Amino acid sequence: MAHTNEPSFKEETTHVTQRQATATHVKTNDNSITSFFDEEPTHHTSKKGNVSLSDDEEDNDRIQIKPVNDEDDVSVIITFNQGISPFILILTFVASISGFMFGYDTGYISSALISINKDLGRTLTYGDKEIITAATSLGALISSIFAGTAADIFGRKPCLMFSNVLFVIGAILQITAHRFWQMNAGRLIMGFGVGIGSLISPLFISEIAPKMIRGRLTVINSLWLTGGQLIAYGCGAGLNHVHNGWRILVGLSLIPTVLQFSFFLFLPDTPRYYVMKGDYENAKAVLRRSYINAPEDIIDRKVEELTELNHSIPGKNKAVQVWNTVKELHTNPANFRALIIACGLQAIQQFTGWNSLMYFSGTIFETVGFSNSSAVSIIVSGTNFVFTLVAFFAIDKIGRRAILLIGLPGMTMALTICAIAFHFIGIQFVGNDAVVSNSGFTAWGIVIIVFIIVFAAFYALGIGTVPWQQSELFPTNVRGVGTSYATATNWAGSLVIASTFLTMLQNITPTGTFAFFAGLSFVSFIFCYFCYPELSGLELEEVQSILKDGFNIKASKELAKKRKQQVARIIDDDQLKFEPTQEIVES
Numbered sequence: 034m035a036h037t038n039e040p041s042f043k044e045e046t047t048h049v050t051q052r053q054a055t056a057t058h059v060k061t062n063d064n065s066i067t068s069f070f071d072e073e074p075t076h077h078t079s080k081k082g083n084v085s086l087s088d089d090e091e092d093n094d095r096i097q098i099k100p101v102n103d104e105d106d107v108s109v110i111i112t113f114n115q116g117i118s119p120f121i122l123i124l125t126f127v128a129s130i131s132g133f134m135f136g137y138d139t140g141y142i143s144s145a146l147i148s149i150n151k152d153l154g155r156t157l158t159y160g161d162k163e164i165i166t167a168a169t170s171l172g173a174l175i176s177s178i179f180a181g182t183a184a185d186i187f188g189r190k191p192c193l194m195f196s197n198v199l200f201v202i203g204a205i206l207q208i209t210a211h212r213f214w215q216m217n218a219g220r221l222i223m224g225f226g227v228g229i230g231s232l233i234s235p236l237f238i239s240e241i242a243p244k245m246i247r248g249r250l251t252v253i254n255s256l257w258l259t260g261g262q263l264i265a266y267g268c269g270a271g272l273n274h275v276h277n278g279w280r281i282l283v284g285l286s287l288i289p290t291v292l293q294f295s296f297f298l299f300l301p302d303t304p305r306y307y308v309m310k311g312d313y314e315n316a317k318a319v320l321r322r323s324y325i326n327a328p329e330d331i332i333d334r335k336v337e338e339l340t341e342l343n344h345s346i347p348g349k350n351k352a353v354q355v356w357n358t359v360k361e362l363h364t365n366p367a368n369f370r371a372l373i374i375a376c377g378l379q380a381i382q383q384f385t386g387w388n389s390l391m392y393f394s395g396t397i398f399e400t401v402g403f404s405n406s407s408a409v410s411i412i413v414s415g416t417n418f419v420f421t422l423v424a425f426f427a428i429d430k431i432g433r434r435a436i437l438l439i440g441l442p443g444m445t446m447a448l449t450i451c452a453i454a455f456h457f458i459g460i461q462f463v464g465n466d467a468v469v470s471n472s473g474f475t476a477w478g479i480v481i482i483v484f485i486i487v488f489a490a491f492y493a494l495g496i497g498t499v500p501w502q503q504s505e506l507f508p509t510n511v512r513g514v515g516t517s518y519a520t521a522t523n524w525a526g527s528l529v530i531a532s533t534f535l536t537m538l539q540n541i542t543p544t545g546t547f548a549f550f551a552g553l554s555f556v557s558f559i560f561c562y563f564c565y566p567e568l569s570g571l572e573l574e575e576v577q578s579i580l581k582d583g584f585n586i587k588a589s590k591e592l593a594k595k596r597k598q599q600v601a602r603i604i605d606d607d608q609l610k611f612e613p614t615q616e617i618v619e620s
């Protein structure tokens with residue numbers, strides 16, 4: 034049962050002046066260790082006893098969180114409140130090339146379909162075009178089911194590199210296709226790559242990111258994604274009238290994938306994956322390069338801590354382990370709540386209609402005499418990109434929950450206005466063609482254009498971006514499988530919506546369809562209001578404590594606020610800016 038109002042965390046703030054905070058590790062009970070650092074956190078001693086506290090209320094720089102009814106062991110969360118290192122940036126940019134390929138490969142097809150003509154040995158029917166478009170989503174759906182488990186078994190990096198191989202095979206099959214089915218085989222194989230990349234890239238980034246900017250770094254993947262869609266539409270418009278232009282369009286997708294593969298030859302996997310595999314030396318090496326200047330013993334202890342928190346799933350062979358992981362995902366209440374949130378958000382992202390709207394916008398814009406559908410796609414996907422950039426700045430500052438709760442009502446409003454405008458514009462569907470009774474430059478047509486752009490903006494700000502933060506919801510041992518469920522939900526939703534949208538327009542009219550999406554957006558707002566806690570600024574491991582005995586919205590907001598204040602204070606004081614600090618989660 035969800036408890037949204039009562040915080041189930043008893044939060045006790047301990048007070049330590051900066052001067053008193055002098056690199057002392059204190060064991061508070063059998064299980065918990067605390068430590069404080071001053072400007073030179075180099076000498077550490079350990080003793081048993083209670084934490085020594087100052088009563089200076091203003092100077093609290095540590096927080097104890099005490100989950101109620103916690104049966105688990107104590108966990109000590111070591112946090113590096115450092116600026117971002119070039120190494121983390123490089124890893125983020127290389128991983129998010131997968132985001133670009135997701136966007137480019139799903140984006141170029143609508144332009145390619147315009148210029149393929151008879152190049153595949155026959156005139157493509159509407160149904161043929163639907164099959165070619167859906168093949169990639171189907172491939173992504175299939176591979177995303179297995180990608181999470183594969184990432185746990187083989188590693189995040191090898192899986193991304195394998196997706197590069199699939200991208201190359203898929204692209205070559207398409208470039209050389211002279212038959213319909215070869216084209217589809219290429220699109221399907223490319224889809225396998227898209228599914229793997231769409232799951233593992235955000236997972237990789239969230240595992241290497243410092244907590245205060247984890248949201249932002251993960252949004253870089255979404256920026257590349259929406260940027261990839263925009264570039265695909267741009268290139269598509271440019272190559273529309275070039276002979277075999279669509280083959281060039283597909284060929285261009287080889288560049289990023291070959292680049293990502295080559296970069297990864299020289300880059301490591303995530304520390305959390307190395308810890309999972311018991312490869313502590315590599316885990317330390319990555320942390321050292323990620324957190325320049327971090328004292329060696331803190332690196333050691335971070336690895337110890339990750340090891341402690343990585344309760345590995347038992348099982349005599351891989352199959353039993355995977356089965357036990359699935360069981361753990363469903364039977365552990367925190368994991369199950371995480372699953373509800375992750376799958377819920379991905380379903381909302383797809384079922385509120387964005388992707389179908391991207392296709393349909395061409396027809397809608399035609400109603401006001403705007404006949405260039407490529408230009409239309411560029412405007413709509415450009416808005417998507419620009420507001421993903423806004424999300425980039427807002428996601429850690431304002432918080433994930435806040436931007437979702439702004440975005441969804443905005444979408445509801447924009448879709449409702451579109452539904453009303455459609456009623457007055459008079460569109461009918463005959464077969465697969467839209468027949469507009471009031472064509473030309475009408476006021477209602479303009480209203481529709483404006484509010485579709487408004488819809489795109491609110492969508493990109495919140496639900497277009499936040500679901501891809503899914504990895505932060507799950508602990509390491511079930512992260513792969515949990516994110517697989519969520520990513521598969523995304524691709525299943527995308528398939529269902531793409532294949533039912535036209536039927537909906539025909540059977541329940543555009544007004545009915547948009548009103549339906551508006552209703553879903555409103556229901557989604559209620560879901561997020563009651564079930565989505567604020568996770569910005571929390572360590573990946575802290576999220577578990579939040580979800581342990583409810584969705585804990587209130588407690589999560591308070592904790593996120595405290596974390597932000599702590600970091601602001603540290604940066605203001607300019608004392609611990611480049612030093613590790615440590616916080617305690619205690620049972």
Ligand SMILES: O[C@H]1[C@H](O)[C@@H](O)[C@H](O)[C@@H](O)[C@H]1O
Pocket residue numbers: 255258259262382388417497498501523527
């Ligand atoms: O987050 C992305 C983004 O919003 C894209 O524009 C959309 O096409 C994808 O389906 C979605 O997963």
